[in-house]
Amino acid sequence: MEMQHFIFFVKGKTVVPQSLDEAEAGEIIRSVLLQQFNISRLHIIARNNKEALDKFALISETAADDVLKEVVLC
Incomplete structure (x- = not known):
């Protein structure tokens, strides 16, 4: 499966991935x-929505808040 570029919409604790x-x-x-909804500054390259959301959760949990103030492409 081909890799896709995902952005994320955030509203409260709800996170919605969207492939560009x-x-x-x-x-x-x-x-x-x-x-x-707001658009997160974190962009993810992944094969599908689930993989993108898993990566988003991992990075959001482990990255310092100041890292997520800039656009991050993973």
């Missing part, structure tokens, strides 16, 4: 932002 490689990504991003 999906054809409908722009419309999904617009819709989620209208629902008051």
Whole structure:
């Protein structure tokens, strides 16, 4: 399976991965932002949503807060 570039929407404790490689990504991003989600500065390269979310959780738990203030591509 091909690697994809994921961004993450965050609202409270809810985290939603979104592949930028999906054809409908722009419309999904617009819709989620209208629902008051924020876009995380952490970007992940992964094979699928589950792998992306697992990496996001691991990095978010172990990285210092100041690391996540900048865009991080993993």
